[in-house]
Amino acid sequence: MSLKRTLQNERGILTLDFVFASMLVFGFSAILFSFAMTFSIVEVVQYISFASARNYSLAHLNSDKQKERAQQKFDELSTNPVLTPMITNGWFSLLPVQISDFNDEYSPSTDSDIFVGVRIPFSAPILYKRIPLIGTTGNSPDGFQANINSFLAREPTFIECRDFIEQRAAQLNSLGYDFDPSSVRIMMDNGC
């Protein structure tokens, strides 16, 4: 092979180019796919938290019953066969749902205690990737976490209403009016 033909020989350069380019393209495509999947699952989990918070907000016998209803709804939706493969294959994970009053975590300047509802700790290890030559997308698979909240407040329970009304009746009786306290009958309607 002459010197001129050797210098013009570009066989193989396309393969080398393809290897580098495909590595980068596949890497960034995987990242974009991961974000798309994450946003989709976040929407689904957001609905689960909303549905659970809605069950929690409705009045019941007592607060434990309200939590029980919220937990039932969460269990029902999070074990749906459509969603289960996504949160058991290692791409996403849901930690145990928290059903509580979260007012202490938020700014104390608020005058309305409405940060009551459901919190689902969510993790997306799918976003953690190691791409050859250029490193990883994060410090660890546990670095992609978020709390998915739904704060719909909580209606007073039957027992809370009864205690409130009995307390009010006792205070009215203590005002000193001239009537027989034993003749007072408490009549509760469908709310406080």
Added chain:
Amino acid sequence: MRNPQSGQITVEAFLIVTLLFSTVFAGTRLIRDQQLLSRLVQGPWQHLAGMIENGYWGSPEVGRAKHPNHASRHGSPEGDRP
């Protein structure tokens, strides 16, 4: 008589490959050391987590004070008091 240019292509190719690999490895090391890929993905995630948690573009800790539930929903036909 010996050809004075014999082997020159080999030497030049070796130098070019050395230069190419040096540049590639230096570039990838820079990307790894600066954690550019991590900053590209995990950096924005903090803002995304804040939006997911509080509906506010910012870290979750900062966004808690900006949660929409803090907004006053008081309304009056006479308007708010000055």
